[in-house]
Amino acid sequence: MIRTWLRELGLGVRFAAGGGRSGWVRTLLTAAGVGIGVAVLLLAASVPTVLDASEARKDGRQPVGGMGEDVAPPGPTTALMAWSGTTFRDTEVVGRLLQADGDREEAVRPPGVAHFPAPGEMVVSPALREMLDTEGELLAERFRGAEIVGTIGPEGLKGPGEPAYYLGSDALDTDNAWRVTEFGMEGGQSPLDPALVVLIVVMLSVLLMPIVVFVATAVRFGGERRDRRLAALRLVGADIAMTRRIAAGEVLFASMLGLVVGALLFLVGRELVEGLSISTISVYTADIVPVWWLGALVVTLVPVIAVGVTLAALRGVAIGPLGVFREGTTRRRRVWWRLLLVAVGVAMLVYFGPDDPGSAVNEWGISAGVLLMLCGITALLPWAVERVVTWMRGGPLSWQLATRRLQMNSGMAARAVSGVTVAVAGAVALHMLFAAVETAQRKPTGHDESRARAVASSLIDDTAELGPFVDRYAATEGVTSVRGYVRGYADLDVTPDAEGHRPGTPFHIGECRVLRELIETGSCADGDVFVVPASFDEGVVEPGDRLDLSGYSEPSDRAEPVWWTLPGTARTIGDVEAPNGDLYYGVFATPAAMDVSDASDLSAVALVTTVPGDEDVVEHLRNTAGLSEWREDVQVLSDTRLTSQFVTIRNALFVGAIVVMLMIAASMVVSTLEQLRERKRQLSVLVAFGTRRGTLGASVLWQTAVPVGIGLALASAGGTALGVLLLDMVGAEVTDWLAFLPLTAAGLGMILLVTVASLPMLWRVMRPDGLRTE
Template identity: 50%
Template sequence: MSAGTRVPLGQWARELLLGARFAVSGGRAGWTRTLLTSFGVGLGVAVLLLAASVPTALTAGDIRKDNRDWASSEEVEKAEHTVLLSWVYTEFRDETVSGRELQAEGDPDKAVLPPGVDKLPAPGEALVSPALRDLLDTEDGRKYLQPRFDGLTITGTVGDQGLSGPSELLFYSGSDELEADSGHVWRVSGFGHSEPSNPLSVALVALVVVMLVVLLLPIAAFIATAVRFGGERRDQRLAALRLVGADNAMTRRVAAGESLVGAVFGLALGSWLFLLGRSQARSIDLYGIGLFPSDIAPGFLFTLLIVVLVPACAVGVTQLALRKVVISPLGVAREGVDRGRRLWWRLATLLLGVVLLFVLGPRFSGGGADIWLLAGSVMLTLVGVTSLLPWVVERVVDRLQGGSLSWQLATRRLQLNSGLAARAVSGVTLAVAGAVALQMLYSSVQREDERDTGMDTGQADVTVYSGVEGGSDGERLAGQIRELDGVRSAHGYLTGEAVHEKTRVNEYDVRESVTFTVADCPTLRYLLKIDSCADGSTYFALDPNLPKDERPKVPAAGDRYDLRADPEKARPENPDWWTVRGKVEQARVGQDASGSQAPYGLYTTPDALAPERLGGEAAAHVQVRMVADGAGRADGVERIRNLAPITDPSFSVQELRSKAQSDEFTVLSNALMAGSVLVMLLIGGSMVVSTLEQLRERRRQLSVLVAFGTKRSTLGASVLWQTAIPVGLGLTLATAGGLGLGLLLLRMIGGGVADWWAFLPMVGMGLAMIALVTLASLPALWRMMRPDGLRTE
């Protein structure tokens, strides 16, 4: 049949079916070849389906959060169905445990309920998330978290529809002590409210785009490699077809049918692996990212693309591989062996990606068109770098001569067919090049995103804030903290409100009230900008932002303040007067250890005003210095948190950190780590499969070598060298390409190099992969060196 003759559809079908028959026939060898291809494609399909589920997974948790939120800014009238709500939280081992106290204002059976709650908990009862329940049942949880739940009886769990994810630590508790006019209590008539999200910065948008390309591109390369497993045996079968009368076009259609079977089986296997992993999603938590099975749902369009493109990729790669193969009835010959691999198109691909990145750099805005251009530029650059590997491997191994027997066996095998080894390592090269560039971008964005918190970690490690009934409670709190294990020292200051004597009765002028702060001189020097301090000193810090007509007068000697009065209520019958003695010096406020501005008002030492005299709504601020870092410090912080019940909204413990990252960057960082783990596991598995496929192709040669007395250790070392040479060249190429790509990306966002040694962990990972792949392939190598490998038909 001539090349221009149109092939009937029925003939296409018959020849594709013939190829499918070859894929599943031929005994154990045929099935092994098909299963290897199916397994490789299946791994890639499973990861692609997981990647296609990312948009749904990212929004599902936010949607559930919005469904349980409420509009705190709206004024709600009391009704039969309204509830009072107070938001409380604590931290445990750097994880946030958040809760809501609920109190019905009418019939509890008619009260509005948050998602995941079937019945309003009664006072003293609590519903907890499954993750929080499991945490409370652990030894660490019983010792360091359970005390905060004393007084609460856990009666059930919060349903999945009320949680952002399976690992969220959340609880709802019932109360009968909430007051609608309190500052931390809201009246709620319904749940379901969303706030507009803040857009990502240009640097974070670039990081997201590069991260997706770097994590997904190796998967596509792996699938393209997997569909070429068994290529040498396939070429021999196609030569046999030519011998019985098939033409070149027919052999290619038969090869397409054979590839389709592996791709279809791979689709089925990948779907099963995806569903299996999806069913276990609740129990998997990678770097704080946990999902419900229902969250992992690829969109219809993405799924359709995967179902169509994977078989099309299998057919396309097979046809491209056969372009350089001359299949005749007498055997198979590869074109261009003497001429070598073409270099021009590889350099052209790389150069195009570099030019696009260079042009995009100054004008990247993070918009839609720029995002696609950035993704395409990074993809072209990485593909260009990776496509150079076969050419580099071919040029290098052709010049390798001499050495030990294992070295010669490895180099001779690579000289005969370096393409298979290069393809097997292309995934590693692609992943490492992308990872190096991504790490450079990540380090720069991390440095730019990192901000100074203003906290003074040289002054304290932890600050504690608590509302107290009076100054004596504040002193008692500081004493309790000092006695805890893991605490080196604790000192602080007390604040409270007082009312000036001349304020009119029943019609208070709030300007005449003043905030009192009682602290020792070392603390006052820290809170105020003063030159000197002595016992009995009194200072006054005026808010410079107040208009002149609203500024209170500076206290003077003889002024009296009622320590029991409330600025918003009538004067108490039994006032507690405090008289200003001596000169009141004016001062400017500074900051405490937590970075918060010290309050404006009167400052005195305990000698001038005894702390226990402060009453009403006093507050204690305690600065704590912990023991050295480690378990002792972490346990000490948890003991401090256990000093108050979790439902006390006035008690908070803050660990001081001089640096902090934005929440968006933290989420991206966790996603990057989780994705990197999955991709590296996939690449490791692909290299094992590729090595096993190469060993299977060489089974007879291995048996012959053993029959002639070659040591098994020599053959094992040859497998190591056969993997190490292309991987070493690939890592070198990936390092150079990754550093160059990283510099272009940094130029695009206007960032500087934060880590020139970003490639070292990636190179170390690649070297570790060589050892692991060699070890994993040794059992198969020993089996293939048995004498029965010489048997033929």
């Protein structure tokens, strides 16, 4: 029996491969559809490998060493390294300062760096070199004319699009930099917020589900001609079981050919990926390798799905020696099992959802629930199209031609838009969840941009450096005002604890006009002192207390005390919030009241206001701070910020959505071409009998528009319901009830564009020579 089955499967393969031009066109269309889906699935199967390789390179450039008391002794191969990254137009630039302890030729080098940079030299990544070439002086000014002497190799970058640099320095010591003995240390992974885990699970389900639907749709291309050919086989003696195995052999050959096409598309696509950089995501070609078991799963499941879908489709068709009964009145589709899929999906989401927003997430249970709901929504589409078109009567001739065609066989039209339906349904749910999670992940910073656009700070050795520091920022392009003061830290004159530590308090020294910006001074004159109590008990100072200004350092490194007594005339006022969200507290004094000439660990701070609406002023401020000056920093103020984890997920969603939309557009083109090829003879007959081409073109558009409209309505309702369930799961509220409107419009626009693009082929298939047959 097995030999007989294999012979019949082989006969199906012969029909697919040797069926002449028509057979090869049908086989190639199916292979093209399956190949597109396989290529995307192989790409998805490579994501774990890409992430692992990127993290491995990131860990490989982490320094092994220490700073402060735990630092290793200098040696011929050791080096000092300090972090000095920057931001340019919302793009994070990874940066390090390097200084060799001995000969630079012998010093340990980060991965990908062939030449240890001397002071004033730097090694940059290809992406940063491109940014310097395109952005010109605005970015180059930040590097103070440093000479580029090399390029960071792939082993030192997370991806080809990562901007990074290593800048040589001669101002590092173990107080401000790590002494590095080697590179390569595994970094810690911070756990994801449960809401982000749910978002990732839903995102993967939504992005991959349309691909599976498209593969299942592609294997049914040419279904009507195949059925008629099987009827001819029945006429020469084949039974029903034999015809089904022959059909399975045909689609098996096409799906195997599709695997080859998909593998070729994947190999070609991975060669092009390295040159692309979308947002902050970039990938090396060598990293795009499918996980072996995921790749094996794709290679195994695609033929199984193809054969399974074909056999399931044949169960609803009565193929006899005299014809196929599908073209007559067929049994109406049942709805109970379709609704059952949706109900089971809802039950799984409710059951496997976290008990509270902070608890652990069952990724597999949630993923299964989302997939079942999307499958149910997709399965409802053929039933909904069949029910709606049975009620359509009358109208223009083009409308009647379209509705009659749909009434005779609505399955093909429904299958053609099933991928769009599941994509829009998933996108609606994902958009609702995304909007709510973004609201939760957008953390308020407490910054007050009305008081300052940025806060600049720099370590100084003497208060005399405050004036030049303020003047540098005041001269920066786009700056309207700068208010500077000196900040430091003092210890109270109390008995140290067992470890030698004493409670302390910050102090701020500035002119009265500056202090009025920091605290509510009331009347103020040079020589006045103010005290703002802290919101906690430790470090509370009162008039008459004696403070040590020798600096905030470890007890073992503490210098000789520099005493200063808080005058009894100091006024106590309430705490005030700083422009950067911190609470001001401690001692606030005018220059004449507090002598800090012998103090250490002082900082100059400047509150900078800028021209409203000038975005480049932020870059000018960062240029003023520079990179080699590790002692100086500029904090740009903003009302809110997004967590870095959410930004990464958002960028990944953007990339995935582009890939899926391109795949859906390609699937619609292939599907439309198949429908037109199937109807070539009928359209030619209508043209031969005098039907206007415009009427036929409109009928084809109506035939696509009706299922699309029904599918988008079903997707909007189902996607909104899924979104509400997911939001309830993460404890969030609906922030956008109309999320389906732009997505529905995008899906409708994409379908219309693909349909219009297929009109040239429509005109060709309506020629009279389409009547010729063998």
